[in-house]
Amino acid sequence: MHELSLCEDMIDLLRERAKVDHYSQIKSIQIEIGKLSCVESYALIFAFSAAAKGSLAENATLKINEIPGQGWCDQCASEVTIEQRFDTCPHCDYYPLEIRQGDKMRIKYVEVI
Numbered sequence: 160m161h162e163l164s165l166c167e168d169m170i171d172l173l174r175e176r177a178k179v180d181h182y183s184q185i186k187s188i189q190i191e192i193g194k195l196s197c198v199e200s201y202a203l204i205f206a207f208s209a210a211a212k213g214s215l216a217e218n219a220t221l222k223i224n225e226i227p228g229q230g231w232c233d234q235c236a237s238e239v240t241i242e243q244r245f246d247t248c249p250h251c252d253y254y255p256l257e258i259r260q261g262d263k264m265r266i267k268y269v270e271v272i
């Protein structure tokens with residue numbers, strides 16, 4: 160389950176940041192998960208509570224925004240919404256599409272105490 164290592168990395172990052180910004184506890188974390196990022200929201204929430212135990216993020220609320228997948232089709236020059244990374248263009252069936260949005264997971268903001 161790669162969600163657990165994602166959460167561990169995220170908490171390490173927050174711990175480093177806490178030294179610079181002088182906070183000791185995190186109240187909430189807003190995360191954006193792209194639909195094409197292969198990260199499952201429910202698995203992430205589950206992994207987060209395990210990874211946060213005993214850390215500065217132990218009682219933090221995790222808020223997740225799902226970002227739709229967007230691709231660009233070179234053949235019909237249009238931006239299309241896609242569900243999966245390897246989807247073809249819904250208009251002309253062209254492949255591959257250039258992924259424009261939705262392939263990343265990122266921390267949008269962190270609310271600290």
Ligand SMILES: [Zn+2]
Pocket residue numbers: 232233234235236237248249250251252253
């Ligand atoms: Zn197309």
